Amino acid sequence: MEEQKSERPRGEHRGRSGGRPGGRPGGRSGGRHNGHYQRDRGERNPKIDALVKQIREELVDSIEPIVIPELNAFERKLVHRQFDSNSDIVTKTYRLGDDDYELRVYPVGNLKRFAQKKADEAIATRAKVVLPHMSNYERFVVHDYLKNVDNIKTTSVGEEDDRHIEIEPEVFGRGLKRIIKKIKLF
Structure with a gap:
């Protein structure tokens, strides 16, 4: 009698949802929302787009930094991301109080x-x-x-x-x- 070998490739586990090589045991994916959040979907934020356009226009010939006080943490992060690849412009967030922050954009x-x-x-x-x-x-x-x-x-x-x-x-x-x-x- 010949022994039957499994058709599965090595390293693949059969769990409730199948599983994949090198994945978590039991075929579980990586946690809540599977690493995707509502804000991370690449959707454009018109408020941030308008703000970034305004900042770029104001910094064309200026040596003065632009101070933006009324942004929440996510909006500040989006503005930082817009200027990360540009070495001529640096963004910094300063803490003013317990929940008060301001974003400064420096035309370096x-x-x-x-x-x-x-x-x-x-x-x-x-x-x-x-x-x-x-x-x-x-x-x-x-x-x-x-x-x-x-x-x-x-x-x-x-x-x-x-x-x-x-x-x-x-x-x-x-x-x-x-x-x-x-x-x-x-």
């Missing part, structure tokens, strides 16, 4: 171009250039961008809301200072 690309223009102006005129008042994040972006530019020095000056950046041309530049440190002459 415009800010970097503005800082480069002002650095070139400081080098050309050999005079200190004062930038307008900026938030902590904006100052971080400017300092980080200009740290690799030779012949200038950036410093933050002022207190709290009055804090701004000053760009000063250096007499010898960073390149000469690096060489001096390596040689250790002075």
Whole structure:
């Protein structure tokens, strides 16, 4: 007598609903709603689409961030997703209170171009250039961008809301200072 072998491929279990290779025992799928939620269906939200269009129009030539205070968590997430792939625009959510949040959209690309223009102006005129008042994040972006530019020095000056950046041309530049440190002459 020959033994009969099962027709099922190896690794497939027969449970109440069949099952699949590598799946959960008993053919169960992955939890409630099977990983699909009503909000994740790819449906377009007209309010968010209009808001994103407005933000893009306002940020074309601006270095000022846009502050959007009245969004719920899901709407903030949708706005973040719209700008995630664009390195010229950064979105950040700030907590103001227990249930109060605001979304800020920073035009980082415009800010970097503005800082480069002002650095070139400081080098050309050999005079200190004062930038307008900026938030902590904006100052971080400017300092980080200009740290690799030779012949200038950036410093933050002022207190709290009055804090701004000053760009000063250096007499010898960073390149000469690096060489001096390596040689250790002075």
